[in-house]
Amino acid sequence: MDTIVAPITPVIRSAVTVLRISGADSLRALALLKKQGGGTFSSLEPRMVYHALYDDGSVRDDVVFWYFKSPNSYTGEDVLEISFHGNPLIVRSAVSSFMSLGIRFAEPGEFTRRAFINGKMDLSQAEAVEEMISAKSEAGLFYSYNQLKGGLKTQIQNLKTLYVDVLTVVEAYIDFPEEDLSDRELHYITTKYERIEAELKELVKSYSTLKAVNDAVYVSIAGRPNVGKSSILNCLLKENRAIVSDIPGTTRDFIDADMTLAGHPVKIVDTAGIRRTDDYVEKAGIERSLERVENSHIVIVVLDLSAPMTEEDKLVLRKTADSKRIVIGNKADIKRYSHMTDIDISVKTGMNVHEFMNILENLISQEDSQIHEHAIAVNERQKNGFQRMLASLEEIRIMGCDDLDALSFELRDSLNILSEITGETYTEEILSNIFNSFCIGK
Incomplete structure (x- = not known):
């Protein structure tokens, strides 16, 4: 993938502005950074802060920068972050100079998109990044942070386990069609369905909670x-x-x-x-x-x-x-x-x-009285997926256990939906819809 650059702080007159460079060729930027006593940086120690002179031939600035070596960075790639004085003229000059070295300007949300692609977070956690930035209340921050830390990811894994438990029983009987499901297995499946349905309904309900805490009262x-x-x-x-x-x-x-x-x-x-x-x-x-x-x-x-x-x-x-x-x-x-x-x-x-x-x-x-009752709240994309799974459960309830092949299909379809929510399976359209709403630099 291309090496990319973008400011990760607002480009306004301020104390500092930070540029992030991510990709295999991020250390190319060192060509514009000199040691204060003269000389170049031949090697960098990860997570150390360095003092340098930025000089592109027309604009100079005293800067500090730090280096994160792959995979131990936000994006999972080699990352360089440089702190300039917060004058937009300096930042624009620096971005232009880095781009002249073959480094491309980042698209909206591209740093987080790369973090997802490189396995630093699943898709629900990536969405939580934008939700945390956009949260309009303390409760909204609470839910977004818990999702960023993997709250929904854990809950989805629990749901997957329940579905796999049922699917294992169903497909065992598909392999041995001469056997009928016993009352014990039917009770086992019914109990699992009840747990799945209860969890899905709570997740769908939590969408209203997230909307409420981020909308004005x-x-x-x-x-x-x-x-x-x-x-x-x-x-x-x-x-x-x-x-x-x-x-x-x-x-x-x-x-x-x-x-x-x-x-x-x-x-x-x-x-x-x-x-x-x-x-x-x-x-x-x-x-x-x-x-x-x-x-x-x-x-x-x-x-x-x-x-x-x-x-x-x-x-x-x-x-x-x-x-x-x-x-x-x-x-x-x-x-x-x-x-x-x-x-x-x-x-x-x-x-x-x-x-x-x-x-x-x-x-x-x-309005926020249940804030600690549920650890996470889902967004609209996730809610729609869980609603599709509830509709599938209703189909399963109608067909009963007479057609095990159809039952297996419905169960696998729900597992696929869970994989879409976490991003284990995804399309470019899904990723574009999510990350295009992010700001530049995130």
Whole structure:
């Protein structure tokens, strides 16, 4: 394979930028690296850090570099990593000079692709590299790291063992067709099927978990006009994002903003005040707000403690009755009425705001409450494979054990799917679909 080069840190003005060179001819780059006292590097000791002068004839830089000898590197090839001062002009010059030595610029994900091809990781672990980089929450990092360390690989190996156990019995009876499966073998096979099905369903279910922890939690703020919804949004964001006014209907549509709470990405939505109105524009905004409320993971319902309960308050409570919600009473500093709430606060004075935030963060954390129950969560490609295997199990259940040849075919087909997931068998199309989504340098 070609020797390749690419920056493995962002090419921006920064303290340092690191270039990685991987391949059998990676040491060609030494032609541009000189010892500080003069002279060339004739031999390198792996994993040692060297100080050098980079000089391509037009650009010079003091650099440090290190060498990983095959197969003990990220890609499994000879690898040279060079740390330059973080000026994009230096990096572009260095890349151009290395390419003039016959070293090719790397394609997206090519370093990790080579790590997979060279047996440094299986395909599920390679996918975890990109998922770890793209994770938007601590929980997403947790799942991706466990998969990178071989969590899914181990689980797939366990599934393979179960399938091989069943296939061994089935093919033994295919070889001796005069024998019928005994009740003991039938019970053995049925027990294995139940274990396989349970594990596959958990793996498919975990896809939703991974999607949830990497997608934002939607939190909507709902209530009638002038209860303090916009003030609560501003309080959560610690900035004046929404207009605060005593005029009913000020917020005629929803306003949303992104933030992080409890280590999770959160989108806060301040909805239009819910009330009866003849204003066409405001009415349309209220209808859109109700849709947002219904589709939210968590709803903050705001009631006004300085005013009696209204029909509009009751409407909001009815609309959110089946939602995961926090009912708060605002304006506790001028409280005149008691409503059924989870907590009373005053955004104006800060009364109980910290306690309200704790309640909200606990609800958000419940989205990740099963984080340690399952070690891994699968991506869409893997989920689709496991769903195909579940469909095959259903076919097996329908046919029973009357046609052992068909049963053997279904079992082997499922084993092939497992091999596709780990990358023991793969096509160029599969690899391209996976690695083309990677960034340059990974």
